[in-house]
Amino acid sequence: MAEAIKPVGVVAGVSGGIGRALAEAMVDSRCFSRVIGLSRQRPADWREDDSRAWAHLDLLDETTIAQAATHIARIGQPTRIIVATGVLSDANLAPEKSMRALNADAMARSFAINAIGPALIAKHLLPLTPRDRPSLFAALSARVGSIGDDRLGGWYGYRASKAALNMMVRNLAIEHRRTRPLGVCVALHPGTVKTRLSAPFENPARSDAALTPDRSAAALLEVIDRLGPDDSGGFFAWDGERIEW
Numbered sequence: 001m002a003e004a005i006k007p008v009g010v011v012a013g014v015s016g017g018i019g020r021a022l023a024e025a026m027v028d029s030r031c032f033s034r035v036i037g038l039s040r041q042r043p044a045d046w047r048e049d050d051s052r053a054w055a056h057l058d059l060l061d062e063t064t065i066a067q068a069a070t071h072i073a074r075i076g077q078p079t080r081i082i083v084a085t086g087v088l089s090d091a092n093l094a095p096e097k098s099m100r101a102l103n104a105d106a107m108a109r110s111f112a113i114n115a116i117g118p119a120l121i122a123k124h125l126l127p128l129t130p131r132d133r134p135s136l137f138a139a140l141s142a143r144v145g146s147i148g149d150d151r152l153g154g155w156y157g158y159r160a161s162k163a164a165l166n167m168m169v170r171n172l173a174i175e176h177r178r179t180r181p182l183g184v185c186v187a188l189h190p191g192t193v194k195t196r197l198s199a200p201f202e203n204p205a206r207s208d209a210a211l212t213p214d215r216s217a218a219a220l221l222e223v224i225d226r227l228g229p230d231d232s233g234g235f236f237a238w239d240g241e242r243i244e245w
């Protein structure tokens with residue numbers, strides 16, 4: 001008799017605050033034969049054992065995404081894929097306060113990392129998910145990517161790249177359900193979370209309101225556990241609230 005394919009969990013962005021917390025919680029849940037972390041560099045304290053594996057992935061290089069998919073397929077069949085990568089600022093990128101600050105290269109970088117990268121992960125990993133069993137693909141978006149919710153303006157590149165990501169997820173959900181009716185594809189807002197990404201923008205007066213990565217990850221996993229095929233194509237916050245597009 002052929003050996004059953006083992007369900008594995010995948011977290012892209014395992015070197016990040018929320019990604020690492022999600023991966024640890026998924027390992028602790030013992031729901032997966034293996035949790036596979038993906039990132040540009042293996043986190044120094046990521047120990048490889050029977051419960052976890054790691055593979056290189058750079059969103060700006062599709063070859064690495066294809067190679068990661070091959071690596072994952074050798075280990076098992078992904079039934080939960082969470083994309084927890086993203087960029088808000090870096091040495092060449094800062095959230096724009098005004099249209100005067102718009103810069104083509106910076107915006108292209110936001111789109112490449114926040115919208116196109118997750119879509120390429122879906123391109124290579126969704127075909128590995130089971131056809132006849134439930135599975136989930138979730139991309140961490142951001143509430144500021146909601147067009148309907150935008151009342152403050154600013155942060156053009158980040159907002160627009162997350163809005164583009166939301167459209168990618170919606171489209172993926174429509175295509176995915178044709179071959180995998182039990183599959184779920186969603187965009188998730190993790191809350192305001194204390195990580196490397198949010199640190200430069202922390203409001204000291206409101207720092208108590210920010211979630212720890214562990215708290216956000218636990219809440220996101222609770223939301224994920226409640227989602228079914230009818231929710232596919234939706235945008236949900238860490239507290240389960242459905243967010244308008």
Ligand SMILES: NC(=O)c1ccc[n+]([C@@H]2O[C@H](COP(=O)([O-])OP(=O)(O)OC[C@H]3O[C@@H](n4cnc5c(N)ncnc54)[C@H](OP(=O)(O)O)[C@@H]3O)[C@@H](O)[C@H]2O)c1
Pocket residue numbers: 012013014015016017018019039040041057058059060084085086087088113140141142143189190191192193194195196197198
């Ligand atoms: N923190 C918040 O308050 C908040 C709020 C709303 C939404 N989000 C979203 O939540 C997600 C996770 O954010 P976080 O707060 O956990 O940030 P984080 O700690 O800065 O983690 C970001 C992750 O993205 C990865 N990444 C960036 N560029 C990449 C590339 N070219 N290829 C591969 N990986 C790349 C980083 O890898 P390296 O370690 O290699 O840089 C890191 O693993 C993001 O999508 C973010 O937009 C966060």
